[in-house]
Amino acid sequence: MTWTVTYDASPEAKVKAAGSHAVGRDRHLGRGPDLAAGFAFGHRNPNIDLARSAMNVSFVNDGGGGFRVPVVTKDPMGRNRPPSAEFADYRETRLAQVRKPLRKDAVVMRGVMLQLDPRYFDAHCPDWRATGLSDEAQRFIYAQLQWACAEFGQRNIVGGSLDLDETSPHLQLAIVPVTDDGRLSQKDFFKGPSHFRKQRKELCDVLEKAGYEPQRTPTARSTVRTSSADYARTADKTRAALAVAKRDTEKLWKERQQVRGEKARQSEIAKSIQSDREDLDAELEELPRLRGKAKRDAMAEARTDARQEVTDVLLAAQERERRATAAEQAHRIAVRDLLALRKQIQQQLDDNPAPPSYDGMRRDILGAQSHVFVKFLKTTKLKDGTTLMDRAEGYARKEFAAHQRRDSDALGRYSGPSYEQWKVRNMEMQRKIDAAKFSGQVADMHRQHEGPER
Known part of the structure; x- marks a missing residue:
């Protein structure tokens, strides 16, 4: 009699780098050791009987070519970690061998389920729910594990679990798809439907060598009349089979939708490529034409730049010539003024052959002092653009305002001279004071020159 062989590596078992799917997968595989260590986590699978989870055989890669039972470890804070945490530890160790940084959507792990025919267990070890599997059944399970190690590489098997707490015994494995050259690529290990069929055939070959008689092609199961007791015993199994069928149907529908979506996407890509090709042509x-236009535009731009450069040079030369002409004119005017001054001085010398006296020079200086001072005030400019004369005018007006306040009566009325009269009077008084001071200084100079009086 032949028995069915199930090899399930569906895309739904993909585990990506981002999210908590990996933790849930680890706890599903290690629920037996976790419960034994006092760690209880929720599970959504309705077929799990937690009363029998202690019978599960969970194992983790020991990194040395074998497997061991996961145990409780400590976190950096010294707190106990569940045994299932060791799956994550080994997975991170294996992923550290990947040369390129991992993307968030990268598939870092994929689940694989290997299951023998449920009828085989009913026929050869019907009490497996209470006493576990027979030696022969364990040998077939071990043959499946050996095939997985050869197919995916022992280093890529994070760990697994022989589940005995569900409807039928089955072996679940967690595969990290790391290639020998350090790439993370699930497509190198799960290439598609035809490759899945090839893998299943090779698995059947291994089981056949171990003594199991695999059913090579799916066949319709014959109708078997059963008693009420047998029906009661298989009711749970039937419900589980219906749940699996529903899941497989939904999975097939999703895969079909994915295929349709992928075909549509490929069609859009093909259209885009065709459009890009037409644009490229x-x-x-x-x-x-564009190359000729670019060449002509470049030449035109070069000619424009050359013209502009020549124009700038001509303008600069004209500006220098204008400045030279202006300087020459200024020089001629200065020479003309000097000649006129020379004639004037000569005329004065001719008109006054005798040198001026000291008193005459003093009178001339005193007479020109106000004119020289006013000219100095008007021509000396400050940083803000004003002149000293502007500042002096402002100061004089402030002084006049103070004079008005002092000479006003109790009612604030002022009847004195105007501002111009007041200024002329003050300037006349200042000239007299200056003249007196100058006369006194000259007298002192005379006395010093003539010596002390005798």
Whole structure:
């Protein structure tokens, strides 16, 4: 009699780098050791009987070519970690061998389920729910594990679990798809439906060598009349089979939708590629014209720049010539003024052959002092653009305002001179004071020159 062989590596078992799917997968595989160590986590699978979870055989890669039972470890804070945490530890160790950084959507692990025919267990070890599997059944399970190690590489098997707390015994494995050259690529290990069929055939070959008689092609199961007791015993199994069938149907529908979506996406990509190709052909046809236009534009731009440069040089030369002409004119005017001054001085010398006296020079200086001072005030400019004369005018007006306040009566009325009269009077008084001071200084100079009186 032949028995069915189930090899399930569905895309739904993919575990990506981002999210908590990996933790849930680890706890599902290690629920037996976790419960034994006092760690209880919720599970959504309705077929799990937690009363029998202690019978599960969970194992983790020991990193030395074998497997061991996961145990309780400590976190950096010294707190106990569940045994299932060791799956994550080994997975991170294996992923550290990947050369490129992992993307968030990268598939870092994929689940695989290997299951023998449920009828086989009913026929050869019907009490497996209470006493576990027979030696022969364990040998077949071990043959499946050996095949998985050869197919995916022992280093890539994070761990697994022989589940005995569900409807039928089955072996679940967690595969990290790391290639020998350090790439993370699930497509190198799970290439598609035809490759899955090839893998299943090779698995059947291994089981056949171990003594199991695998059913090579799916066949319709014959109708068997059973008693009420047998029906009661298989009711749970039937419900589980219906749940699996529903899951497989939904999975097939999703895969079909994914295939349709992928076909649509590929069609869009093909259209985009065709459009890009047409655009590229059009650009290639336009390339000679665009190249000639670019060459002409470059030459035109170069001519424009050359003209502008010549224009700038001519303008600069004209500006230098204008400045030279202006300087020459200024020089001629200065020479003319000097000649006129020379004539004037000569005329004065001719008109006054005798040198001026000291008193005459003093009178001339005193007479010109106000004119010289006013000229100095008007021509000396400050940083803000004003002149000293402006500042002096402002100061004089402030002084006049103070004079008005002092000479006003109790009612604030002022009847004195105007501002111009007041200024002329003060300037006249200042000239007298200056003249007196100058006369006194000259007298002192005379006395010093003539010596002390005798």
